[in-house]
Amino acid sequence: MENRLKFDFNNMLSQYVGEEGFTPDDLVNLDTLAGKASKSVKESRGKGMMGWTELTSSNTSEIADIIVTANKIKNKFDAFVVLGIGGSALGPMALFQALCHLRHNELPATLRNNVPKFYVEDNVDPERMQSLLDILDLDKTVFNVITKSGSTSETMSQFLIINDILKAKYGSKAAEHMIATTDSKAGNLIKIAQDEGLKTFVIPAGVGGRFSVLSPVGLLPAAVLGIDIKAFLDGAKTMSTKCLLSDSIFNNPALASATLQYASMNRCKNISVMMPYADSLKLMADWYCQLWGESLGKATNNTGKTVNVGQTPVKALGVTDQHSQIQLYVEGPFDKVVTFIGVESYRATVTISGGYDKYPSVAFLSGHTLNELISAEMLATEYALTRNKRPNNKIVLSTVNANTIGQLIMFFMLETAYAGAMLDIDAFNQPGVEEGKNATYALLGRAGYEAKASEINAWPAKDPKYII
Numbered sequence: 001m002e003n004r005l006k007f008d009f010n011n012m013l014s015q016y017v018g019e020e021g022f023t024p025d026d027l028v029n030l031d032t033l034a035g036k037a038s039k040s041v042k043e044s045r046g047k048g049m050m051g052w053t054e055l056t057s058s059n060t061s062e063i064a065d066i067i068v069t070a071n072k073i074k075n076k077f078d079a080f081v082v083l084g085i086g087g088s089a090l091g092p093m094a095l096f097q098a099l100c101h102l103r104h105n106e107l108p109a110t111l112r113n114n115v116p117k118f119y120v121e122d123n124v125d126p127e128r129m130q131s132l133l134d135i136l137d138l139d140k141t142v143f144n145v146i147t148k149s150g151s152t153s154e155t156m157s158q159f160l161i162i163n164d165i166l167k168a169k170y171g172s173k174a175a176e177h178m179i180a181t182t183d184s185k186a187g188n189l190i191k192i193a194q195d196e197g198l199k200t201f202v203i204p205a206g207v208g209g210r211f212s213v214l215s216p217v218g219l220l221p222a223a224v225l226g227i228d229i230k231a232f233l234d235g236a237k238t239m240s241t242k243c244l245l246s247d248s249i250f251n252n253p254a255l256a257s258a259t260l261q262y263a264s265m266n267r268c269k270n271i272s273v274m275m276p277y278a279d280s281l282k283l284m285a286d287w288y289c290q291l292w293g294e295s296l297g298k299a300t301n302n303t304g305k306t307v308n309v310g311q312t313p314v315k316a317l318g319v320t321d322q323h324s325q326i327q328l329y330v331e332g333p334f335d336k337v338v339t340f341i342g343v344e345s346y347r348a349t350v351t352i353s354g355g356y357d358k359y360p361s362v363a364f365l366s367g368h369t370l371n372e373l374i375s376a377e378m379l380a381t382e383y384a385l386t387r388n389k390r391p392n393n394k395i396v397l398s399t400v401n402a403n404t405i406g407q408l409i410m411f412f413m414l415e416t417a418y419a420g421a422m423l424d425i426d427a428f429n430q431p432g433v434e435e436g437k438n439a440t441y442a443l444l445g446r447a448g449y450e451a452k453a454s455e456i457n458a459w460p461a462k463d464p465k466y467i468i
């Protein structure tokens, strides 16, 4: 089957959703704006924090090292645990769910081709950490600590806990159970890794957390999981090439999507709902939410003007969330754009059984497949939204495989870059996240953060009257 991603934006047009949509004239005007954004993104490719556009080559010595390391891990360990948060966790999680068996960890080893079980510790809930420690067989476990900054409190806390346990148990051999993925200069993890002789992979300088899934952040876990990382990178390259060829929304799908979302934001559609109709893509929607929210939610634009822009990303899963959120989307405020992700060919076919012919309202299901049912439900939801004049668009993957997931990821990253250019903001920083990180350092007494600690302490005390 051809590996293909298609973007269908018919239901963003006025002929389908009336005045909530865009007319052909609107599209012509938007195409001019899009052309400018496209050119500015093209000029920035590979520069500054756009280093991720250049990560699609699969013939590098680093890719070879990742594959060799992954094979050694597969031969030696039964569990692979990522320690990381945000962009250092969501990419590996999304790839795992999309491209491995949906119940991978529950399969017997032989049925998962002896690929290790996979865990991502993307929180610092003590109960969660304890529960992980309760189930791991440390002799058969390797950890991959991932942090771009080399200093994030959550990740470094997880590392300190695990490294201490490993050292107590394995002494000088503890390093065999820990791999570091980090920046070559920033923070302290790189120094610790060098001091302790940890196998280390580098996150390139121009690649931020949420744009790092094509780097060793995503590639090492993926290779350990038996995912074809070359096909994944090839898919990313296919999409970036396709989007490079044209500065027009009529030929460049990531640009078209960015432009329509941007124009929708200008019409007070401040919510972007990402709704895959595939369990395998649920965490991909989570990954998208971080990418879109953290990149576009900004207080100031590139000239320092206060703009407070952004579009709130929301994850919904088809068909599950038809029974929880769709009522709101069909009849609530006109403040959303819904993006469906459909799959033409699922990797399994399940037929609905028969046997109740005397109950026609049950029997009509018999003989159909779940594949037909889920596809019909996506079309039905699309219809219900469109009929109620709710703009929506659709990304369709021919099937879910390493190549189409590479395409999808590059589609979203380029879409985000284009939208950032249209909003005239820095899509690659995250001052709001840094604010919280710095406050955490101050609250836990990190040296150098005394002024921030005083500022927090001077915050007006809470009025007990309002705590009831």
Ligand code: PA5
Pocket (backbone or CB within 6 Å): 085, 086, 087, 088, 146, 147, 148, 149, 150, 151, 152, 155, 208, 209, 210, 211, 294, 430, 433
């Ligand atoms: O996208 C980002 O930059 C952030 O979400 C980071 O990924 C997150 O804060 C974790 O940072 P780090 O990888 O530096 O530990």
